[in-house]
Amino acid sequence: MPPSLTAENMPVRPRRLVIAGMEGCTNCSVCEVRANGICSALRDDELERLARAAVRITVPPGHIFIEEGSRATDFFNITGGTVKLFKSLPDGRRQITGFVSIGHFLGLAVSDRYAFGAEAIDQVKLCRFSRPKLDSLTEEFPRMERRLLSEAANELVAAQDQMLLLGRKTARERVSSFLYGQLENHYGDVIPADARISFPMTRADIADFLGLTVETVSRTLSGLRRDGLVTMNAGHTISVPSPARLRAIAQGEEG
Amino acid sequence: MPPSLTAENMPVRPRRLVIAGMEGCTNCSVCEVRANGICSALRDDELERLARAAVRITVPPGHIFIEEGSRATDFFNITGGTVKLFKSLPDGRRQITGFVSIGHFLGLAVSDRYAFGAEAIDQVKLCRFSRPKLDSLTEEFPRMERRLLSEAANELVAAQDQMLLLGRKTARERVSSFLYGQLENHYGDVIPADARISFPMTRADIADFLGLTVETVSRTLSGLRRDGLVTMNAGHTISVPSPARLRAIAQGEEG
DNA sequence: CGAAAGATTGAGGTGGCTCAAACGGCGTGG
DNA sequence: CCACGCCGTTTGAGCCACCTCAATCTTTCG
Numbered sequence: 001m002p003p004s005l006t007a008e009n010m011p012v013r014p015r016r017l018v019i020a021g022m023e024g025c026t027n028c029s030v031c032e033v034r035a036n037g038i039c040s041a042l043r044d045d046e047l048e049r050l051a052r053a054a055v056r057i058t059v060p061p062g063h064i065f066i067e068e069g070s071r072a073t074d075f076f077n078i079t080g081g082t083v084k085l086f087k088s089l090p091d092g093r094r095q096i097t098g099f100v101s102i103g104h105f106l107g108l109a110v111s112d113r114y115a116f117g118a119e120a121i122d123q124v125k126l127c128r129f130s131r132p133k134l135d136s137l138t139e140e141f142p143r144m145e146r147r148l149l150s151e152a153a154n155e156l157v158a159a160q161d162q163m164l165l166l167g168r169k170t171a172r173e174r175v176s177s178f179l180y181g182q183l184e185n186h187y188g189d190v191i192p193a194d195a196r197i198s199f200p201m202t203r204a205d206i207a208d209f210l211g212l213t214v215e216t217v218s219r220t221l222s223g224l225r226r227d228g229l230v231t232m233n234a235g236h237t238i239s240v241p242s243p244a245r246l247r248a249i250a251q252g253e254e255g
Numbered sequence: 256m257p258p259s260l261t262a263e264n265m266p267v268r269p270r271r272l273v274i275a276g277m278e279g280c281t282n283c284s285v286c287e288v289r290a291n292g293i294c295s296a297l298r299d300d301e302l303e304r305l306a307r308a309a310v311r312i313t314v315p316p317g318h319i320f321i322e323e324g325s326r327a328t329d330f331f332n333i334t335g336g337t338v339k340l341f342k343s344l345p346d347g348r349r350q351i352t353g354f355v356s357i358g359h360f361l362g363l364a365v366s367d368r369y370a371f372g373a374e375a376i377d378q379v380k381l382c383r384f385s386r387p388k389l390d391s392l393t394e395e396f397p398r399m400e401r402r403l404l405s406e407a408a409n410e411l412v413a414a415q416d417q418m419l420l421l422g423r424k425t426a427r428e429r430v431s432s433f434l435y436g437q438l439e440n441h442y443g444d445v446i447p448a449d450a451r452i453s454f455p456m457t458r459a460d461i462a463d464f465l466g467l468t469v470e471t472v473s474r475t476l477s478g479l480r481r482d483g484l485v486t487m488n489a490g491h492t493i494s495v496p497s498p499a500r501l502r503a504i505a506q507g508e509e510g
Numbered sequence: 511c512g513a514a515a516g517a518t519t520g521a522g523g524t525g526g527c528t529c530a531a532a533c534g535g536c537g538t539g540g
Numbered sequence: 541c542c543a544c545g546c547c548g549t550t551t552g553a554g555c556c557a558c559c560t561c562a563a564t565c566t567t568t569c570g
Contacts, residue, residue: 087419089507095422097415108408115412142397149400152407153363157370159414164342164350166421167466171558203517211422213559218518235517235567252344426526458549471526473550490535490549 053133059120066118072109075134078102081124082200085116086208096209098158099201101185105151122200166211169252174210175220176250179230183243191243198237308388314375321373327364330389333357336379337455340371341463351464353413354456356440360406377455421466424507429465430475431505434485438498446498453492 056079059065068088082101088094097116100106106118106126129137138145165177182197201209207217224230229246231239240246248254311334314320323343337356343349352371355361361373361381384392393400420432437452456464462472479485484501486494495501503509 085415087415089419089423091507093423093507095419097418108411110405110409110412116415138401142400145397145400145404146393149404149407150365152404152411153365156363156407156410156414157365159411159418160340160342160352160371163352163414163417163421164344166418167350167463168344168348202515208422214517215519215560216558219558222518252346252348457547468527469549470528470551474526477550 050137053129053137054127055129056125056127059124059126061120061122061124064117064119065124066107066114066116068115068117069113072107072112072114073131075105075107075129075131076118077105077127077129079125079127082121083124084119084121084201084205084209086119087116094208095211096205097162098155099205099209105148108148108152121205171210171212171216171220172223173250173252174212175206175217175224176229176246178206178210179224179238179240180243180247180250183240183246193243194239194241195243196233196237196239200236203235305392308384308392309382310384311380311382314379314381316375316377316379319372319374320379321362321369321371323370323372324368327362327367327369328386330360330362330384330386331373332360332382332384334380334382337376338379339374339376339456339460339464341374342371349463350466351460352417353410354460354464360403363403363407376460426465426467426471426475427478428505428507429467430461430472430479431484431501433461433465434479434493434495435498435502435505438495438501448498449494449496450498451488451492451494455491458490 054077059081068086078100080102082099083106084096085098085100085106086094086096099121107114109115138148165174169177179197182199183191183195186197187195203214203217206212207214210217212220221230221232225232228241229249231241233239309332314336323341333355335357337354338361339351340353340355340361341349341351354376362369364370393403420429424432434452437454438446438450441452442450458469458472461467462469465472467475476485476487480487483496484504486496488494
């Protein structure tokens with residue numbers, strides 16, 4: 001059993017700390033996302049009550065575990081893997097509104113139905129809470145509600161950034177923004193020169209996230225490579241010699 | 256996700272319930288947004304404490320009262336008028352992330368700085384709370400925190416809709432979505448045939464909201480008029496004979 | 511090793527942008 | 541009361557960034 005992890009002695013950024021063989025575990029005090037999940041706001045004794053409300057499940061790649069417009073019966077906390085959230089139009093056009101991974105919650109709904117769909121990109125592990133259970137839990141633990149509010153505020157800021165991207169940025173700026181965002185996810189606020197990213201999403205996912213086509217994403221990446229801004233080891237692993245230059249492009253600071 | 260974010264306790268649509276001559280009033284129990292503002296979650300005795308923390312101010316049209324990136328010292332509740340929220344790029348490109356009016360809050364920030372700017376479109380009235388004051392208030396009134404969470408959840412849903420619009424909709428669909436949204440704001444869920452909207456924002460505002468240019472917005476409106484979908488009385492007042500058809504276009508259901 | 515999915519590249523088309531001009535309402539001042 | 545100027549809106553003409561369609565190449569995985 002790992003030492004007790006409190007909010008104070010843990011870093012803020014998500015870690016790739018994934019403990020194998022936890023599938024059947026319902027003891028939240030040793031949960032791998034204790035440090036970042038919604039549970040991070042709780043004390044050990046409170047966690048025990050939480051554990052009874054949570055069910056840990058595993059979702060295979062490509063599986064849609066939240067259907068757009070279906071009844072919002074559950075609430076999820078991601079404990080491993082990466083999920084894409086999306087909205088679609090009747091003719092199949094799709095917009096990915098965000099990628100969420102370890103430590104983040106999922107299932108905030110205004111009405112009794114989900115306004116978005118959720119699909120596992122790779123093998124995804126998550127904690128499921130039934131909505132009524134969660135309601136009574138937040139009732140009991142105000143600190144958890146505060147945690148949810150701060151998480152929602154974060155999502156809102158990210159959503160506003162994405163609106164600026166989708167409404168006003170060029171393809172080159174969008175792709176650079178995406179790559180830089182991946183760098184931030186991985187390294188936090190201090191990104192070293194010659195950084196490397198590895199991400200699970202396909203070009204099609206990236207295109208649907210950036211409001212572009214696969215071809216444009218591919219061409220734009222090739223362009224960045226030609227300009228020495230990135231080097232591509234494999235399709236899903238990219239090196240960035242100068243993150244600062246990439247950031248400048250992402251923010252529209254280049255000629 | 257949110258605790259009680261069930262249909263029953265969700266905020267209803269904003270009402271045009273505006274009581275004149277309240278400018279100097281600091282008694283929240285008779286406040287015109289009592290029904291929809293963040294205060295709506297509070298009892299009368301709690302409101303009295305709230306009143307001491309609030310300052311009512313008036314902002315003239317065109318005035319930017321939140322500067323992008325400035326210190327997030329205050330939190331606002333809009334009691335009259337319409338505000339545009341925006342983000343900009345260094346070269347002046349601008350994206351309006353939302354229009355907020357009576358009853359909505361403003362100023363939720365993740366860091367110690369605002370990630371967006373806010374500008375009054377018409378004459379705007381608002382309640383200002385200092386951040387520390389608000390913090391102690393939410394500490395004291397958990398119900399208020401819950402209210403903020405539900406409001407944030409609503410904003411998040413709207414933001415996701417807007418991302419779909421910006422990333423995947425045509426100009427015609429975007430303009431139709433905007434107009435239909437205005438109808439919803441005004442009428443709520445039940446929109447009568449032959450509905451009329453009147454909005455304060457200029458074509459430039461609409462363009463920056465929809466990720467288009469002024470010219471495209473204008474041309475698209477002309478197109479909708481040519482097709483009998485809208486009739487324009489004055490530039491800022493538009494009639495919609497068949498809201499259902501407009502909605503169909505907005506959602507990409509037309510050929 | 512082979513099939514299928516994903517990624518890249520090319521050629522050509524187009525929706526929305528840019529540049530430009532004209533129009534209209536409204537407040538101001540003569 | 542009208543002339544003027546300002547600002548927002550509309551309309552036109554031409555262009556370009558990104559999309560569409562299509563072929564080829566690469567990676568993945570049974």
